[in-house]
Amino acid sequence: MFLFALATALAAQVAPGPLESFGDWAVACDNVRRCEMTSLLPSDGETEPNGAELSLVREPGAAGAVSITVWPPDGAKGAPSLTIDGARVEGGSFRQGALEFSGVAAQRLATALVNGHAAQIVAGAGEKTGDISLVGASAALRFIDAQQGRAGGVTALVARGPKSANMVPAAAPLPVVPAIAPTGQAAAISPALIARLNKESGCGENYAEAFPQPEPEIDVLGGGATLVLLACGSGAYNLTSAAYVVRDGKATEARFDYNTDLINADWDPSSGTLSTHGKGRGIGDCGEGASYVWDGSSFRLTEATRMDECRGSANWLTVWRAEVRRR
Template identity: 45%
Template sequence: MLTLALLLAAADPAKGDFQVFGDWAVACDNLRACEMTSLLGDPADWPDDGPLTASIARDAGPQGGFTVEVDADKTTGALALNIDDKPVAHSVSKESSVRFGGADAARIVAALANGKTLTLSQGPLTILTVSLAGSSAALRFIDAGQGRAGTVTAAVAKGSKPASAVPAGNAAPRIAAQRASGVAASVSVAMRAEMAKLSGCDEADTDNDTTMKVDTFALGGGATLALLPCGSGAYNLNTVPFILRGGKAQPADIDYSGDGSGEAAMLTNAWWDAKASTLSTHAKGRGLGDCGEDATYVWDGKGFWMIELRRMDECRGSVHWLRTWKAEAVYR
């Protein structure tokens, strides 16, 4: 069994608080930080350059404030954010999106709770139109998730209780992690054959040809991560992670993965970042990338522990996947 050197989180990373209300998806993570993002309807109505959305985040705790980010479709310069055609805030777009914080963000949230449509405009040109159907319910979900309901800090479920009644955010679980070092071991023909048997993958999915090579990465302490191909589609490549030590290969221990054979975990579109010493995955529900799940893990010398999980359960145009799990890596 894996060891968690500093603090073992009691929550199950797979069970994040994620809901959809009308045209909005919302989630709160294990720290009580919450995000919501707009969803689109018929793809035939999407802009030619792809879907454009608005997202809102709120920090936990009595003083937790809002951040509003709206796609600007490559438009730069001064922009106005409007609720039901009434200007609520102004800002300048520099990188295809515009962000609002502080009093501007609070004013936007207060207006959209009872609004029908959010638009972003530059003079007479409307750049983005977002349905606000379900946004009030999503904000109420955040009020409840952060313990704000019935307090003066709530966005929708307002009450007379003071801000001091709002609980602080939870501390992030701290996970002992190791920095990557050393040189990756190679995978022999015999070792690959043994890995294929242990993986539970179909034989055709572990075919030993140049297009399905086993990628290897040095972890340190004599350990190597090996990613064995285990089937692919138009936009997803599945791999089974193994740990190589002393000329032997064993399926890697991973505390959470979305799929697997029962004997071994399976990762989708996995990659190892040697500089950050993290293993990441990005499983897309479809080619557009507007739904799916991605996760980031660290290595503690025995197995991999997840430090972030993001999800988007609805394939409705938003590429802003919502965080449902967060931990802090402590490197030694």
Template identity: 45%
Template sequence: MLTIALLLASLQIGPTPGLEKGFGDWEVACDNVKACEMTSLIREDADWPEDGPLNVSIAREAGAAAGFTVTIDTGQAKGPVTVKIDGVELVRATPAKGGLRFAGVEAGRIVEAMANGADLRVEHGGKVLLSVPLSGSSAALRFIDAEQGRAGTVTAAVAKGIKPVSAVPGVVAAPRVVALRASGKPAVITAALQARMEKLAECEEEERGTSEVTTAALGGGATLALLPCMSGAYNTLLVPFVVRGGTVAVADLDYSNEGSETAPMLTNGWWEADRNVLSSRAKGRGIGDCGEAAEYVWDGRGFRLTELRSMEPCRGSTNWLRRWTARAVFR
């Protein structure tokens, strides 16, 4: 059964991540199963907040029955805070773990006011804790309506119509990826193996920096080897290889935004042994408020994308938006 499953996995079409778009002071994305999220950005002309930006995020799953979830960062605020839009109080609540989270009727009330509002404020102790411009929020909500097939139905946030709930497309399950758990010990990377990797990667020696090759056992006699290829101030690009029986080959990644067709790269890549996951996180700038992050699992032949998140504008959001998801089933 495992051999058949691995064969089917190897024949699957590569991932097609969902869209990310910007509207005014908001960024929005929907993944491959049409789960969508939008998040606030700091104003382009605003000074960087002393304690870092606090964001407001709105999420909605696919399907007719799905409602909104509203998450508001509140930092170190203690005690009750109020959420207002254009001066009208919508809800009062006490933050937990640095934020507020609303669902159901309360979330619906906030989203409805956002669609026609200009400014969302969170007040604490008589002072404004957070002020978020709502320019673009209505367009972002309309984008979610369209992506989830809600436009023209009674479930839409902005693009409302008279079509019934039954007109909304049903929920689509995330693709299933059969994966292997890592085991064993990693192979020793000899000078000859590293020289072979460097030749296959075609990296410029002067750009490689001083980082060493890192390895991790994948099981079945396979070893993951990450070869540093280019190094900058806060990003290191690595070419992934699989070593077996004294031979080395460029690893098969079904998604990569870096490198060439013959040698894909991972930015700041590392192996998470406790999760059996290969991760990467490319930062658009050092503070990490933009970039792309990916996670992969090993299926015995290559690395299959299980999650992709990104944030294109560098405008204060550390809440990168999900554009791809898959369910890993470990054997």
């Protein structure tokens, strides 16, 4: 009963923010009201996928800085510019494969998105272009205004009004998640224990001689605990795992304070992070991801991302964040 109550209490602390789609845009806000919207391929299918994408982030609070990242078409070179409805709005240079705008330039771009119909990235002398539909962009910006308490105020991007900036709710602090470093040595896990865990979890039933089970991943967690990730079935692009924690030769099912569907799970010992990345389809343009740290008794969520629309975006949106404090 104590463990059940503890798990329930941990789960109650995690409340991811909302995610919506409007026209050819997806938009989400996280648990501290940081919001991001990203472009999708048009639902009418008239635009061919070419890697062009635009993302707008607005920070919470009265200051609420706006930043915009534009990913140009695949293979684009030269000095790119961004046009909206045929009029050049901003230009720049590629930085790590993208165009980034902040401050006045980002505000100007955001304002242009409100009433625009189509954006185009023109690279170099115009030899390579990428189209971005603006259908739904205004509605997504209005959603951000509402979620951040800007509607009817001077800081809104769409729903502007006379309310002063000090009426906007202050940015909430990130929740703090304690974590311990993965120090020490992983325990030796016997084949007999793996066989028992396969039987208890049912994972062993998903494999046969013609389709053998991958070797379990065994890593040190810290605090005398060892992580065992059992392969528990796979499809074309997703591998499901079952997680166990072993202490003093005894294995218990790992506890999580969020979604326990471990799809394409990966443990990074250098950062002490267990991450998942469940794809909705093979090209990875939709799905759900999460990152966890080990606090000595449970895996605690530090980030959650989602993309519900399978329409060409590799930019999954963040709906939960936490600050990690190592012990």
